[in-house]
Amino acid sequence: MGYVDEVYEKVVAKNPAQPEFHQAVKEFLETIRPVAERNEELYRKNALLERLCEPERQIRFRVPWVDDNGQVQVNAGYRVQFNSAIGPYKGGLRFHPSVNIGIIKFLGFEQIFKNSLTGLPIGGGKGGSDFDPKGKSDREVMAFCQSFMTELYRHIGADTDVPAGDIGVGGREIGFLFGQYKRIRDSYEGVLTGKGLSYGGSLARTEATGYGLLYFTQELLKINNIDISGKTAVVSGAGNVAIYAIQKAQQLGVKVLTCSDSTGWVYDPDGIDVAALQEIKEVNRARLTEYKKYRPNSEYHEGRGVWAVKADIALPCATQNELNLEDAKTLVANGTIAVCEGANMPTTLEATDYLKQHGVIFGPAKAANAGGVATSALEMSQNSERLSWTFEEVDAKLKQIMINIVHNIDSAAKEYGKDGDYAAGANIAGFKKVEQAMLAQGIV
């Protein structure tokens, strides 16, 4: 058994019942195997991979709050500070009933390499709660956020750990969290990103993950001699990432046929109407069943099904493991040329292997959705220098970062004899910088 396999076995044994974390570690270790083999003696002596797979700190805390009926509710809060070798911990907060420590660890682990790929000085972390903002009043969401921050504040700071949004955490939640941090700490600092524009947020952060995904996809297709313009796409999700991915896709001449939420999905033969989607999801916080009112020609279906719609490009933008082997077979049978991940780990390991084996260009989440966190780092820079850049300035920097990522992961894959394997390229390129920083900083 090689070093990589030994490390994976230890991770599984030490972290039982955390399948998503195991999956993320396995995917990473498998693809960096050639690097680990080349440096085995050094890595073994320094327990480099073992240290990398063990979070620097894991925090779990109680979040009590009072609902609108006067009933006390209790949720679990988490922050996993995974790796600070190249910068302060950075990564979102997820509020969703499915959240548990294994999910936060998978997200925090992937964040290390994603953040490294941006080329900016940010380490990896992630947090969240099993709280479900859906169906809660604004007052209930505020009560929860204030209680969450009343514990979290002692662990974070502008130079220590800078959380942001993720599933279930958008502008409203970030506002409540920021207000409570400022009140407790009596400090006005860039402790969170994704803030509103009136209190230190960056222009283009809202759009950044979706726009970045499309800049990435455009460049990835370009290096494969394919023009994105004129293509069709299927998108899953109807949240922050999906909405702005669809908007940018349309600006680039791509017709997007679908979107979905946790109960159903929409097929719009004329292309998804972004303004309608924004009103339904961002303004009214309603279900996609509403979409037909805006677009009578569209279809709404219960359950899942976007991957069965024939299109050139597939962009999973909802959640982990939403694209499985059966879906991958359908995509291949439909002649899909590229799958680029807007969500984190949306494609199962089996589906990823199948897509790669069948020649589908695969853009892994760590690289493809790094535009969100990259723009968060740009928000941190603006907060530090107490300036705000224009939308055009931020958007241009975002675009350049995504283009650089494509070329870096392509070169890293080639260097290790894995030409065209962008998942390997992303893991290797992201890992190399973190590895160097960890070795330079001694045994910590």
Ligand SMILES: NC(=O)C1=CN([C@@H]2O[C@H](COP(=O)(O)OP(=O)(O)OC[C@H]3O[C@@H](n4cnc5c(N)ncnc54)[C@H](O)[C@@H]3O)[C@@H](O)[C@H]2O)C=CC1
């Ligand atoms: N917001 C950001 O800047 C970034 C988000 N991501 C990832 O993108 C994905 C989507 O996040 P956001 O758009 O920010 O969240 P969001 O809360 O704005 O939207 C999530 C969307 O996914 C759908 N969804 C959630 N769970 C689902 C399930 N079990 N089945 C089907 N649909 C489901 C929701 O209905 C919603 O439409 C997540 O994987 C997140 O980790 C990745 C990078 C940055």
Ligand SMILES: O=C(O)CCC(=O)C(=O)O
């Ligand atoms: O903007 C950030 O700090 C976090 C974004 C995020 O959670 C992610 O990249 O998955």
